[in-house]
């Protein structure tokens with residue numbers, strides 16, 4: 001019987017997987033949080049929930065985010081979601097119509113492209129450099145076309161790992177006002193910074209422009225919780241809280257929210273997050289040094305400062321999809337860059353994830369990859 005979304009054969013080192021390892025999933029924290037919450041004798045957590053999300057939970061979450069962001073967060077500006085994927089889907093449902101134009105980064109999170117395709121949106125890609133979205137390219141595009149929204153992953157981007165600096169963030173917000181489009185900032189890796197503090201999240205710009213900042217517990221606690229938040233102004237959140245789906249079904253995930261509230265208020269979430277940062281930093285360093293020692297000079301890549309991914313440029317003329325069958329024969333896997341392109345580009349890039357395996361397994365995975373590259377070039 002299959003339980004998890006992905007089942008990895010024991011002998012394969014699957015560097016395509018951006019999931020946490022089973023050993024990092026916090027059974028004990030959830031057990032303690034459940035025990036605490038279920039002992040409160042409050043059956044309301046099993047009732048249809050308040051549409052915007054339980055007020056007590058939003059208050060705890062707002063305090064937690066304030067501690068992390070270093071700027072105040074108003075609980076009234078938070079809407080509880082089932083995670084970033086569902087938040088994107090809901091925003092597309094309520095703010096777009098089939099055929100509408102949106103802008104994304106090239107490369108971008110490939111599964112967001114699937115969600116946009118479900119909504120029949122027309123997608124235009126904008127280039128990313130070592131500092132994230134190239135704002136001049138956006139300005140040039142805006143002179144010709146107006147999108148309903150721009151989808152960006154500003155911090156430790158999936159797949160490139162790059163982070164948009166503060167000045168570009170500010171400029172994006174200015175442009176969104178000037179040209180009247182929404183910003184959907186997918187900030188799922190913002191709290192997973194290991195080697196340097198990220199610039200302020202887009203959540204700190206919600207009073208200055210039409211900004212949705214999307215967060216999730218998937219990467220900082222557990223993806224199976226299906227819990228996240230949308231941080232935006234009350235005007236932007238209102239259509240979400242008033243939508244038909246919530247009118248019928250109530251707020252999203254009230255039971256899990258109540259448990260996670262205990263995990264936040266007890267300090268267990270913060271403790272866990274600090275542990276995750278230490279473990280992922282060690283894995284990042286292990287993958288970085290394995291890539292440098294196994295494949296010196298052959299590959300081009302920037303060392304990420306957080307998140308889960310290395311984005312690797314292969315030598316000119318080497319097509320990543322062609323290497324995949326050979327890699328799988330050698331019991332290693334990756335995602336070819338083309339999956340992250342909206343226009344069939346990025347053929348000589350690949351993405352490696354360091355979230356799922358421990359340092360030794362990552363080193364072995366890179367060794368296998370090096371063997372494939374040396375024989376395949």
Ligand SMILES: Cc1ncc(COP(=O)(O)O)c(C=O)c1O
Nearest residue numbers: 018083084085109158188216218
């Ligand atoms: C950029 C990005 N957005 C969203 C998600 C999915 O988030 P959630 O589990 O909150 O739906 C992922 C997961 O890999 C991701 O990398």
